Each structure stands twice: as structure tokens, then as C-alpha cells.
Amino acid sequence: MSVLRFKAIQETMNRKPIIIEEKVKRSELFAANVFNETAMRQYLTKEAYDSVMDAIEKGTKISRSIANQISASMKDWAISKGATHFTHWFQPLTGATAEKHDAFFETIGNGAAIEKFGGGELVQQEPDASSFPNGGLRNTFEARGYTAWDPTSPAFVYGTTLCIPTVFVAYTGEALDYKTPLLRALQEVDKAATAVAKYFDKNVTKVNATLGWEQEYFLIDAALAKSRPDISLTGRTLLGHSSAKGQQLDDHYFGTIPSRVLSFMRDLEQECLVLGIPVKTRHNEVAPNQFELAPIFEEANLAVDHNALLMDVMKKVAERHSFKVLFHEKPFAGVNGSGKHNNWSLSTNTGVNLLSPGKTPMRNLEFLTFFINTIKAVNDYEELLRASIASASNDHRLGANEAPPAIISVFIGSQLSSVLDELENVTKGKISPQEMTDLKLNVVGKIPEILLDNTDRNRTSPFAFTGNKFEFRAVGSMANCANAMTVLNTIVAKQLKEFKIEVDAYIKKHEVKKDDAIFNVLREYIKASKRIRFEGNGYGKEWEKEAKKRKLSNYKTTPEALKSKISKSTINLYEEMNIMNKVEVEARYEIEIEEYTLRLQIESRVLGDLSRNHIVPTAIKYQNILIENVKGLKEIYGEGFKKVAKEQMSIIEGISLHIEEINKQVLEMIEERKKANSINDSEKRANAYNKNVKPYFESIRYHCDKLEFLVDDNLWPLAKYRELLFTR
Template identity: 80%
Template sequence: MAELRFHALKQTLERVPIYIEEKERRSSIFGANVFNESTMRQYLTKSAFNEVMDAIVKGSKIDRLVADHISTGMKEWAISKGATHYTHWFQPLTGATAEKHDAFFETIGEGASIEKFGGGELVQQEPDASSFPNGGIRNMFEARGYTAWDPTSPAFIYGTTLCIPTVFVSYTGEALDYKTPLLRALQAIDSAAVAVCKYFDKNVKKVNASLGWEQEYFLIDKALVASRPDIVATGRTLLGHSSAKGQQLDDHYFGTIPNRAMSFMRDLEHECMLLGIPVKTRHNEVAPNQFELAPIFEEANLAVDHNSLLMDLMHKTAERHHFKVLFHEKPFAGVNGSGKHNNWSLSTDTGVNLLAPGKTPMSNLQFLTFFINTIKAVHDNEELLRAAIASASNDHRLGANEAPPAIISVFIGNQLTKVLSELKNVTSGKLSPEEKTELKLNVVGKIPEIMLDNTDRNRTSPFAFTGNKFEFRAVGSKANCANPMTVLNSIVAKQLIDFKAEVDVLIDKKDMKKDDAVFNVLREYIKKSKNILFEGNGYGEAWEKEAEKRGLSNNKTTPEALKVRVSKKVIDLFEGLGVMNKIESEARYEIEMEDYVHRIQIEGRVLGDITKSRVVPTAVKYQNTLIENVKGLKEIYGATFKTVAKEQLRLIEEISSHIESINSKVDKMTEERRAANHEENIETKALAYAYKVNPMFADIRYHCDKLELLVDDELWPLTKYRELLFTN
């Protein structure tokens, strides 16, 4: 097996960058393969175009007869771009995208054929749903599921296929995907936010949630990955001693992008431009061979689709450049893992960012309303936010040196902390003219319009305010953004509904002026939410102890974190907003728990296989070499050989000790895994994997990594960290 490792290294060192020549301005090709507004104007009738735009802007339904006109225009455009097939492109609860391709081609008898694509094919399809995760929503023998067109996310051409973004639901109507609950949550936040905006501007008719994701990832040569069965099967290294040089010099971060990586990025960005994904930023991240790209902010539903599409694009583009993209949150021990920071804000159809302070006290009051309500929503639902980013892979990252802890808190900076402190101390009830003047001039009126750099960023905060948006930093790099975005928009929508109800009571029953009522409710929210605000270092025991005093949860494992999903409070929250019913909530809990179990189960099996079939045999082989060496020394030196062979004998004993520990611990881990598999209750099974199986991985790894340092480098069968991270 060592031969495979050295062959992979040789291949990697011989790679030549594939240079991509860009002949056109990116602005000229942006969205060229997207059925966007500009393209629709060319290929649709005026009435069909207006129906699509009404569906996008107002959420109105499209008439089936009009759908026929739309499908005809879409087909003609797609064929003109070289497309031969179409597919409903959706996001099932596997974490990947899904598609089933059908040709435009149809026979019409007597050897004749036509290209056909009607409104029925556009609006709805019936893919086989039998093998997708469903969490008990449907029986195994029931395969029927439906995909339905989402006109708010434009169709696009990838390769020779017209891809139509869709939702995916069961025969009985329950959501089987990430998109459906997200669309419902976005509708909820739109309605709730518009109602609150009316306090400040009667002209507001729509509020959009925006999202800007930051995608971190590793680029590893595909030959090196192929030589590591753990990366191939699990996306991360289960074994491997740290390299002498890691990230401690900080010489990779924002450094010159390596040539091969740059070629990959340019190729990827060209593909993104054609598909309308507005990628803008690229740079080296902290860990060796780690990188990041980020787009211009978009409406949340479209941003989620673009991120899912981007991850597919990255895999396919990397293949052309002989790379493998690793999205696992912690593929390498001892160096930074990868996140996907979700930058979230709300904006009106009048062009106002509701989380950006304006020039006037009234604008500041509107900002404070949405700012404080968001903090209150996080405070009241911090466990649910933790559940939204829970996964077996993200558990490795949360709380590590580069990532926020599993404790959800909010960082807002010194300036806004002082503003909230002053606002909290305002006298309750109706405000006197002097108090109103003081409040508007000294508290609300002094918030600057732009606060992007009013405080240092807190890298340890899972949820931080960064000037005109909140950054949900705890989201993992593998995650589908729809999950955290569904939760965040839902909890803020619920909070805004409650806020408006409280303000209206004060206005209607207490005869308060609107400003007085708003100030009074906000002041109480500040008092009730103070425990979620934290400006300090999120790492270490001190914050854990403080968070416990504050009553904040610290769910370090996915099974612990996911329990809240089936609590009455959460089920009522989603049902009340129409985001998910009880069946859908319970199904997602089952699916995510099963996913956790399966991933730890796979890792356990792979770890057992590698140690028993590669690590131990290699150690024995090297040990036999040492034994032969000792025998030779004994022949030469006779009775005094032990003095001469002292180090060899010590090595033989040390190797034996590690081999014994590996074998016994792997056997014990296998027994624990088998015992966990016999548990019928999914929660009991997941907790067994979390607390009995998973902890044994580190013990087994310790002894394997020690052997890596002892065994002859030419014999070691697994590509080492120094090679994975510093060869490109």
C-alpha cells in the first residue's frame, strides 16, 4: 500500500495548472445560461411574462394555460443554447441536490419526431420518492412524490440540461426537501416584517430576507485523496499525525493563491458567471490548502439555490483540475476547519435595509426595532438555532480554535451595547417631552448611519452583528443554508408578530402614542434578552460556567441538540407560522438523527478496516525488520547485544504496546457499535453512538498516530498530513 501513496505523490508533483483564458468581460456573460428577467422578455409573451413576475413578486399562482406559453418559450431558449434534456432540480433531505433528466425529444409516428416540453412538464413531475429520506412520512412501498416548479428561482442550463428549481413534496403534501419550509418561512417573515414596517413607512409592501454565504473549503489533489480510504468514504481523515508545520506561521492566510488553485478558481468563477451566481471574493483561508469564496448578497431563496448549485459546480470543476474539494467541517485535526457563515438581513421594497441605521432618529428607531427583536428571537430560541446547525461533521468544528462554541450567544459590539443599556434605563410608561428629546437625541439619534467598523469582529461568537446584518457564524461548510435560514426567519417572524401585538395593545388600550409604545416594548425586550448578549471570548471553561449561570444551553453533540426539534414549543412555532406541521417536524428530527447515526457508523467501520488491514500489518512488518536487526546484532555481539540493540528493543516493545492497544480498542469499539445498532429507539441509538462509539475514535487514533512516527516512512501506507496539506 505504500506504493500507492508514493505513486499518488508522484502524480501530484507532476501536475501542471490548467490555465483558463477569459476572452470576455464577466459582466457580458453573467446570467447567460439563466432564464432570467431579461431572457423572459425576449422569449415570452407580455401576458406570460407578467404572470411570472407576479408570481415572483406577489406570490400569485400561474394559470396552467399560461404555463404552456411559458414552457414553450423556455424550451425554445434552452434548445437555442444547446440543451437536449430538462430536469426538475430539487434539494431532498440528503444534503445533496437531485435531478432526473428527460429529453425534449418525442416521436409522433411514422419515423417523425419533435421537441416537446409543455406546461405540465414545467409545473409538476412525479419522481420516485422511495429512496429519499422521509422520516416516516411515507411507507417503504409508497414511492410517489411530486416536484413542483418554483418560479421565484430562475431556470438555468447546466451542460446540455435545462434545470428547473422545484420543491419536493410527498403524495400527501408534506415537505420532503429543504426548499419548501424555507419558502414558507420567507413568506412568514415578509408578512410579519411588513406589518411592523407600517409603524414607520406606510408605503412598504414587501420585505425580503437576504443572505450572503461565505463558503470555506479545502482543495486536495485527487490522487492523494484516492490514497486515503478515510477521506474517500467519510470526507475527513480519521488518522494522521499532525505535520511539524501546520498553520502556526499564519503564512497561508490571505497569501498568494497557488497556481493550481487559482486555475481552478478562475474556471469555477467562469461557470458561476454563466449561471448567474454572483461570486465576488476569493482568498486563502487560515489552514494550508484551505480557501474561501463569497458572493454578492441575494434574496435568501435564490442564495440558497446558488450555494447548492455552487457546491455541485465545485466538485465537477475540481475534477477537471485533478482536485478533490473537501466540504467536511473538520477534515484535518490540528488545523482550522471550514464554516459557511450566513450573513442575514431584511430589506424593504422601498430600498431600506432594516438592519442598517438611517440618518434620522425615526430611521434609528426602525433599525432598533428590528435589531432588538432579532436579539429577542435568538434569546428565546437559542436551542433551536443550535439544532439548525447540528451535524456529525459540524460537531468536530464547534468550539475548536477557529469556530464558535456550541453555546449560542449574540455579539453586538461596545457601541450598541451602550445604546441598549441607555434605552433600557428609560422611564417606563408614557414619555415626557424632555424624555423623548433626550431619548431621540442622546440614544437613538446618535447611532451612526454606517457602523461597519465600530467594533472588532468577535470570531468566537456564533451570531454576531456586523454593521448592517447579522452573521450566523456557526453554520457548517457542508450544510444546506436552507436549514438555518428556515429557522432564523421563522423565529424572527414569530417575534415580530408578538411585538406588534404588544405594541398595538399599548396603543389601543393604554392610549399611548406609537413611539411611546414601541420604546416601552423594546425596553422590556432588552431586559429579557440580556443573557444572550456576550462580548467576550467564547472559548474556555469560563464562558461555559457563565453561560450555565445565564441559563443558556450547551448541547455539544448533535443528538443532544436535535431534541428541541420535537419539543411542543418548536412544533407549535412552526405550525403557527405554517412553515412545518407536526408530521414534518418529527420527520426531520428522525432524518437528522438517522443521518448522525449512519455517519458515525460509517466512520467506525472505516476506522476499524484501516487499522486492522493497513496500520497494524505495516507496524508488524516494520517490527519484523527490527527483530531481524536485533538477531543480527546478537550474532555479532553475543551476550552484550542488549546494550547495542537497546533502542531497537525499546522500539519493538513500544510498537507491540500500540498494536495491542489498537486491536483491543477497535474490538471494543466494534462491540459498542453492534450494541448501539440493536437499539430500536433512534434517540437511544444516536446517544449510544455519541457517547460510547464516537469517543473511542480518538483513543484508537492516538495509538495509530504514534505508530506513524515510529514506522519507517517508506513502509507507511497512508498519505501523511505534510503531504496532503503542502503538496499541490
């Protein structure tokens, strides 16, 4: 056993949980370090408070004089919470959050200094941002990028720093972050959904998209993780023989939470609550050492910010408890990977969830309107939705036995399918008054009763209706939710906008009542989007064949999937809906295709290093031990040693075979990598990595894992799956 692995195991065995005491009620902890409405009422003047609330609710601008008032009050509040610095907290296209800390400090001459934070520093800053991904939007000498305050997401104190959520844009105005397009999409879905909701309630003046994410993750002992260069550098295990016991018995799922993990969870939850992240649920997931955390639903922009913040907090709290948290979608072969289910809905300012049925036919007609329009949007833009969750890491998960397939489909349950079928099959042309009455009373009126028993969540569906929301299950655990949420809210906004135009035109042309027009338009949408609805097993080969007949896409790799991000229809969609212009869209494609290539490049290099510098030398060392053993047997038994040393000889030969194959394939992989690196076109380079480099990963792993099974456990240098997955 290597010294590092031995020390890691010894350190882990002596580990004891940190005792976390909960001295106050969680409700008292919640948002203690957030400059929310409660804090603003206490610290701001009425004029400043009203200005911030108008900015949040109506999108009005905040004047510079008011910004100075707000910044001074925010500084006083932050200092009372122990803050010494401030930062514009943003989400560049790296997948991580970014921050540059400046002190509340300024000299005023004569050796004196004051704490200062002005309105200009609150509203806008100019970080040196030349090294962030920009997809060709800027040259290095055009390093200027601006961060601008997003008042809809409240500032918070994290450690000793006041964090101000901001957008991040180039000096020419193009978005360089995840937040800017999301905010634009949320604004568009608000406008479109409000216009449609007014058909049913004139009091609706605003519609918010809501999001509840479910964060899955693995917790690995930090010392064991350090003994694995692949985990440290790629977030997953590139090698490793399966443990004899994995998840076969389903004994970890929803089981008793291990005491050390529970201590981590308590600490994490306290940190989250103070920061205003409304965490509520925790449990063991299916795979050993896999867990899940979920919050109460929030407005989508705030929920996205909270998930990005959570992932950062999780890493820091994990370090305190001597854990390493793994967000990779597939860190271990042979056991379930991790997702981040995005539960999405629309909610009005009058308190109505538009995807939740009510007690009256009119309320349920409103539900059906938003329900069917969402299905139609997914049907029309299924390729773009697939592209929104594409990544090198999620490629390992999609289509495996614990995750949805790469084919986007919608599951609504057999009962709701029957409702849509009945709506579809009424008289062609104009619906008669009697049919309208029957539909309202006998079909639409019974939806709440139907949904009481409609609890079957098809776990193989990437986009499922689950009672009062849609669950986008294909989103990966590493992902920033903004990517998927920008697409989903944009396509739904586009669809609702078209629906309103069609209904109004139908009313004018046929001189019918509003309900008649809505039913007729919805009926056509049901027919047009029927191909996207699927109630069966998404893992079956039969579904792949059926999906092909339905002309649904089946992009199994990221390079294939990402192409739809720069299609003519996508660019037209984003430009029409004011989400992104062509330059911004193409830049994001370049960033994502380049990231895909770089991740495979890093994994290839790490795999080559591990296999040739760790595995092969260890195998040779053990082989030499066996050879010495065989020599000794020959001295004792003479020519009869062949019979006695039969097993040893077999192992020696097996080791030689696997070493030969590893060396051969690593060299071939390196050559293919060199060829790929020489390609200038980013799309062709990504395809070269996907088709010519990546296939070596599994074959090299196969031979390394065979050696792990042959070589003496005491010599093996890397922490094994049984240690990584069952040390708690």
C-alpha cells in the same frame, strides 16, 4: 511506501496548472445560462411574462395555458444554449441536490420525432422517490413524491440540461425537502416585517430576507486523496500524525493564492457567473490548503439554491483540475475547520436595509426595532437555532479554537450595548416627552457615527451583528443553508408578529403616539433578552459557567441538540407560523438523528478497516525488519548486542504495545457498535453511538498516529498530513 501513495506523490509532483483564460468581462458572462427577467422578456409573450412576475412578486398561480406558453419558450431558450434534456432540480433531505433527466424528445409516428416540453412537465413531475429520506412519512409502496416548479428561483442550463428549481413534497402534501419550509418561512417573515415596517414608511409592500453565505473548503490533490480511504468514504481524515508545520505561522491566511489553486478558482468563478451565482470574493483561509469563496448578497431562497448548486459545481471543477474538494467541517485534526457563515438581513421593496442605520432618528428607530426584535427572537429560541446547525461533522468544529462554541449568544459590540443600556435605563413606566426627545437626538441619532468604529467582529460569537446584518457563524460548511435560514426567518417572523400586537395594544391602552409605544415595548425586549448578549471570549471556561447561570443551553453533541427540534414549543411555533405540521417536524428529527448514527457507523467501520488492514500490517512489516536487524546485531556482538540494539528493541516494544491496543480497542468498538445497532429506538441508538462507540475513535487514532511516527516513512501506506496540506 505503498505503491498507491508512491504513485500519488509522483503524479502530484508532475502536476501542472490548467491555464484558464478570461476572454470576456465577467459582467458579460453573468447569468448567460439563466432564464431570468432579461431572457424572459426576449422569449415570453407579455401575458406570459406578467404572469411569471406576478407569481414571483405576489404569489399568484400560473394557469395551465400560460404554463404551456412558458414551457415552449423556455425550451426554445434552453435549446439555444445547447440543452438536450430537462430536469426538476430539487433538494431532498440528503444534503445533496437531486435530478432526473428527460430529453426534449417525443416520437410522433411514421419514424418522425420532435423536441417537446409541455406546461405539465414544467409545473409538476412525479419522480420515483421511495429511497429519499422521509422520516416515516411514507412507506416504500407509497413512493409517490411530487416536484413542483418554484418560479421565484429562475431555471438555468447546466451542461446540456435545463434545470428547473422545484419543491419536493409527498403525495399527502408534507414537505420532503429543504426548500418548502424555507419558502413558507420567507413568506411569513415578509408578512410580519412588512406590517412593522409600515410604522415607518407606508410605501413598504414587501420585505425580503437576504443572505450572503461564505463557503469555506479544503482543496486536496485528487491522487493523494485517493490514497486515503477515510477521505474517500467519510470526507475527513480519521487518522494522521500532525505535520511539524501546520498553521502556526499564519503564513497561509490571506497569502498569495497558489497558481494551481488560482487556476481552479478562475474556472470555478466562470462556471458560477454563467449560472448566475454572483461570486465576488476569494482568498486563502487560515489552515494550509483551506480557502474561501463568497458571493454578493441575494434574496434568501435564491441564495440557498445558489449555494447548493455551487457545491455541486465545485466538485466537478475540482475534478478537472485533479483536486478533491472537502466540505467537511473538520477534515484535519490540529488545524482549523470550515464553516459557512450565513450573513442575514431584511430589505424592503423601497430599497431600505432594515438592519442598517440611517441619517435620521426616525430611520434609526426603525433600525433599532428590527435589531432588538432579532435579538429577542434569538434569545427566545436559542435552543432551536443550535439544533438547526447540529450534525455529526459540525460537532467536531463547534467549540474548537476557530469556531463559535455550542452556546448560542449574540455579539453586538460595546457601543451598541451602551445604546441598549441607555434605552433600558430610562424612567420606569411611560417615557416622558423630554426623555423621548433626548433618546432620539442624543442616542438614536448618533447610531451611524457609533457604527463607524464598531468593526470588531468577535470571532468567538456564533451570532454577531456586523454593521448592517447579523452573521450566523455557527453554520457548518457541509450544511444546506435552508436549515438555519428556515429557523431564523421563522423565529424573527414570530417575534415581529408579537411586537406588532404589543405596540398596537400599547397605543390603544395608553393613548400615546406610535413612537412612544415602540420605545416602551423595545425597552422591555432589551431587558428580556439581556441574557443572550455576550461580548467576551466564547472559548473561556468562565463563559460556560456564566452561560449556565443565564440558563442558556450548552449542547455539545448532536443527539442533545436535536431534542429541541421536537419540543412542544418548537411544534407550536411551526404550526402557528404555517411552516410545518407536527408530522413533518418529527419526520425531520428522525431523518437527522438517523443520519447522525449512520455517519458514526460508517466512520467506525472505516476506522476499523484502516487500523487493522492498513496500519497494523505495515507496523508488523517494519517490526519484522527491526527484528531481523537485531538478530544480525546479535550474531555480530553476541551478548553485547543488547547495548547496541537498545533503540531498536525500544521501537519493537513500542510497536507491539500500540498494535496490541489497536486490536483490543477495535474489537471492543465493534462489540459496542453491534450493541448499538440492535437498539430499535433511533434516539437511544444515536446516544449509544455517541457515548459508547465514538469515544474509541480518538483512542484508536492515538495509537495509529504513534505508529506513523515510529514506522519507516517508505513503508507507510497513507498520504501524510504534510503531503495532504502542503501539496499545491
